[in-house]
Amino acid sequence: MPCGRNKNLREEIFMLKDGLRIAAGVGLAAGIVGASSLATAQDKEITLCWAAWDPANALVELSKDFTAATGIGMKYEFVPWPNFADRMLNELNSGGKLCDLMIGDSQWLGGSAENGHYVKLNEFFDKEGISMNDFLPATVYAYSTWPKGTPNYWALPAMGDALGWVYRKDWFTMPELREEFKKQFGRDLTPPTTWKELKEVASFFQGREIDGKTVYGAAIFTERGSEGITMGVTSALYPWGFRYQNPDRPYEMQSYVNSDGAAEALDFYKDLYECCTPPGYTDAYMSANLDAFKSGQVALMMNWFAFFPGLYKDPVVGGDKIGFMVNPAATTEASTLGGQGISVVAYSDKKEEALQYIKWFAQSEVQKKWWSLGGYSCHVAVLLDPNFASTAPFAADFLKAMSGVKDFWQEPAYAELLLAMQKRMHDYIVADEGTAAQALDLLIEDWTETFEDEGKL
Amino acid sequence: MTTPSTLDKVADRAARATPDSVARRIGGLSDKAVAWLFIAPTITLLLAINIFPLIWTVYLSFTNYKANRSARGFQWIGTRNYERVLNDSDIWHTLQVTAHFVVWTMSIQVILGFGLAWLLNRQFKGHSFWTTLILLPMMLSPAVVGNFWTFLYQPQIGLFNYVIGFFAGIDASSFEMLGSVTLAPWAIVIVDTWMWTPYLMLICLAGLRSIPDYIYEAAEVDRASAWRQFWSITVPMVLPFLMLAVLFRAIENFKMFDLVVELTSGGPGSVTELASINLKREAFEKWRTGYSSAFAIILFVTVFGAANIYVKALNRVKQR
Known part of the structure; x- marks a missing residue:
């Protein structure tokens, strides 16, 4: 039965070809899906820049909740303090896209606002109902406003410090x-x-x-x-x-x-x-x-x-x-005064996601958890809680310090x-x-x- | 091994494989054109990353440009930056500190480097081992050297303080090499000497080994004393090598930055603030781009001028 054998062989070859075609199709589809999901994952990932110190580790822990809630992944660029200002100001001055969110020093505010490094947040705060009255006035003055004391907000108070x-x-x-x-x-x-x-x-x-x-x-x-x-x-x-x-x-x-x-x-x-x-x-x-x-x-x-x-x-x-x-x-x-506000970098391609983070971070429940993890919240729901002073042996001193803080020039x-x-x-x-x-x-x-x-x- | 006939075959094959159109085009080029074709990428790179920035820096030095405020624009202010740099007492202070550092490091390193080379040239047992050992410091990163000398100079636990204290019979924590205004300039000289004397030694050793034995043999025949041989043969014949090494190291030390930043950050106060540290602060911390460009150009002209005079002296020594 040579003819039959040939026929079988041909069928097998066709089957093999079909199999390969299907496999290739599935592979291609999987590749496309994979690539697109990878692209989505990459699109939905923002980078937060800050100094490398204890509170940064607490923020990494805290931000897992943000990822869980929004599906937006978080990447971090933490730089040791002695090089922090050099590194980050270079990044901002060169219009770099490394950071979507910046927890920058209070003294950078004037320069960053005037040079267009930070996104002005007033409109966003109004739209999302974020009130600066929810944060300690001294921290709003120091970490958010430029020109000083005016209602022009360039950051959300993130980390109170003195x-x-x-x-x-x-x-x-x-x-x-x-x-x-x-x-x-x-x-x-x-x-x-x-x-x-x-x-x-x-x-x-x-x-x-x-x-x-x-x-x-x-x-x-x-x-x-x-x-x-x-x-x-x-x-x-x-x-x-x-x-x-x-x-x-x-x-x-x-x-x-x-x-x-x-x-x-x-x-x-x-x-x-x-x-x-x-x-x-x-x-x-x-x-x-x-x-x-x-x-x-x-x-x-x-x-x-x-x-x-x-x-x-x-x-x-x-x-x-x-x-x-x-x-x-x-x-x-x-x-x-020490401490920093969190700002959205004007050069970022992911401003929407970065703003989502700020909206999430401004919630009183998140701020409470932030304090419990070792970060210093500036939110009145945390600081003016009658039990705040007893939450840590240094809490009362922190509150006292923040009521009398003074900062260096915040000029550009x-x-x-x-x-x-x-x-x-x-x-x-x-x-x-x-x-x-x-x-x-x-x-x-x-x-x-x-x-x-x-x-x- | 590739023989000439093999090479011919390869060339033939390459010639046959070259498309006619390409062959016609290349065939029409002169040797000079082909030479330009080869060096063009290098020249382009050189212009892009060396010459253009230099010209741009010269231009910026006549403006009030600030790199962190580029949106604000800038104005042509003539020679104002140069006047300010030259009238700035802090700048003159940093130049004095730099001169102190360069002069002392070079003087000590020349003496020690030549001395070590002279000893190692004696071909004693184990001299290769000692040569390798002595060369180790210059193979380390300046940042690493700066860091571990910071520990060695630590008044409470530092080995340097302990050794000095032990031999001088004083309390090891009674003096601070990096914190004292009088000792800090010497502390950075010591570390640079430790790190770079081997370089001077290596160049001197090459010079010493290049002196033919027959010159000494002829001097022996003439009954020249060892002292006379040293001054009339060794020194003049090693001098061009030594001068070249000093040129390289002096230029390097004139722009010294990393080692001193690791050790003192220019302190205490400003007693170890070298010109390069000041320049970096002006340019990339204060962002006074125009002003720092003027300072950089002044430094560049100073080093370039001094190096040119020095090279002329070196050529004269070589011709003798």
């Missing part, structure tokens, strides 16, 4: 130390409430042997490269009543920036640096301070509230061993203004050049030149 202090509660409660401190200073060894008290406590611990280890007074900010020493110094300047300008005549700085109080505060910070910091503490910012505190080197540490949840959980120095306090007072009470030329201050402060405090009054006079010269270039003077 400079605070932690101390070694276990050392403060040692009977022999308490006795010696009382003998020396005529008062109890308690967490300092004024800068004068803080210096006394720091000098008391400086060079002392505790548990067979030499310890030091205080870890403060002295960093030269980014913003460290400015943030540290302003936490002393503000309580001494420092103001950047005449409130009635903007950019008039004489006798404000270089007031007697400012010079006194600067001298005080320099004295604190010289008397009470660990050896070689000439270039320290957040991480160096955390290291010094966690390794049991210092009794007191200046740092941002954002780190406090992590410190409280620290197995070595956390729990009962750590105490928290608000920035000490001098002639008044004030704290240096903020980077120039900041770098000038970094130089003048480091020259005086760490390199011991000139006097406090001279350092402040030089700072006014630098700032005046910048504002002249900006056409504001």
Whole structure:
């Protein structure tokens, strides 16, 4: 049966061809579906840019709810703090599309608004019923508005923060130390409430042997490269009543920036640096301070509230061993502002998805979860909750700090203004050049030149 | 091995495979045209990424342009940026710091590099091992070197402080190499010397090995002392090598950035703020593009001028 065999063979070949055709078709269809679903997935994925630190991890956790609710995936670009401003401002200035959402520093707001980096959110807020009255006024002023205090919103307050202090509660409660401190200073060894008290406590611990280890007074900010020493110094300047300008005549700085109080505060910070910091503490910012505190080197540490949840959980120095306090007072009470608002980047191709994130993030329930995960919400539903103060050992201090925060210039030329201050402060405090009054006079010269270039003077 | 006949065959095959139209077109080109064809991509690249930016920088240096405010536009302001740079006391300070750094690193590295090369040229047992070992620092990344020297200089746990403290009989934490105004400029000199002396040594070693033995043998016959041989043969014959190495390293150190940023960020205060660190801050942190372009052009002209004078001196030494 050769004919029959040929016929069978032909049928088999046809079947094989059909099979291949079907397989190819299915494969092609699957490929198209796969590619389109991949494309959809990629389209529905937005990138959020922020600094690489503890709260960023909390936000990753929180944002899983957003993906679950909307199907929009989240990607993150977290940059370590020392390079954060450089990296992200380069991204914005070059019109980059890397970030759809930016949690940028409060000081960037002026430049980002005027240079068109951020999307103005007023219309969106009105349309979606997002009210700025739902957020703490100080945070709206600092993180959202440009020009300052006007109802022009460029960000949603995302992460409230201020400079605070932690101390070694276990050392403060040692009977022999308490006795010696009382003998020396005529008062109890308690967490300092004024800068004068803080210096006394720091000098008391400086060079002392505790548990067979030499310890030091205080870890403060002295960093030269980014913003460290400015943030540290302003936490002393503000309580001494420092103001950047005449409130009635903007950019008039004489006798404000270089007031007697400012010079006194600067001298005080320099004295604190010289008397009470660990050896070689000439270039320290957040991480160096955390290291010094966690390794049991210092009794007191200046740092941002954002780190406090992590410190409280620290197995070595956390729990009962750590105490928290608000920035000490001098002639008044004030704290240096940290924190950021969340903005939609104007160059993003996924603005709609990014706005959806902001809408989702603004909900009070999400804000409550944000606080519970370790982020600092600015929402009144969280902060003005009667139980808020008892939710964490640092919650009450945070609330107090946020009621008296002051921020650095938020001008478009903020980077120039900041770098000038970094130089003048480091020259005086760490390199011991000139006097406090001279350092402040030089700072006014630098700032005046910048504002002249900006056409504001 | 490919023999000439094989090559001929390959060329024949390539010629046969070339389409007539292409062959006619190439066949009409002169040697010069073909040469231009080959170097054109390189020239284009050079113009695009080297010459054009240079010309553009010169142009920007006469404007008040700010790269982060490009939407605002900019104006031609003549030589105002140059006047400001040259009248800025902070700029002169950074130039002084840079000069201190370049002069001292070069002086110390020349002495140490030549000394080490002279020792290693003696062909003692294990000299290859020691040569390799000495070369290690220059193979490391400046960022890595900066980081680990920061630890070595740490007053409480740093090995450098411990060793100095041990031999000087002082408390190791009583001095701060990176935090002291007087010591920090020397701290960066020490690290650069540690890292780059091997480079000077390597070039000097090449120079020493290039001196023919018969010159020394002739000097021996003339009863020249070892000292005389050193000054009349070794030094003059190594000098062109040494000068070339100094040229390369001096240019590198004039624009030194990474190592010093890792070590001190220009501090304490501004005592280690080199010109390049200041330039970077002006250009990419303060975004004063016009001003920093003027500063960059001044630095470029300075280095270019000094290097040209130096190369002329080098040629004179070579001709002697």
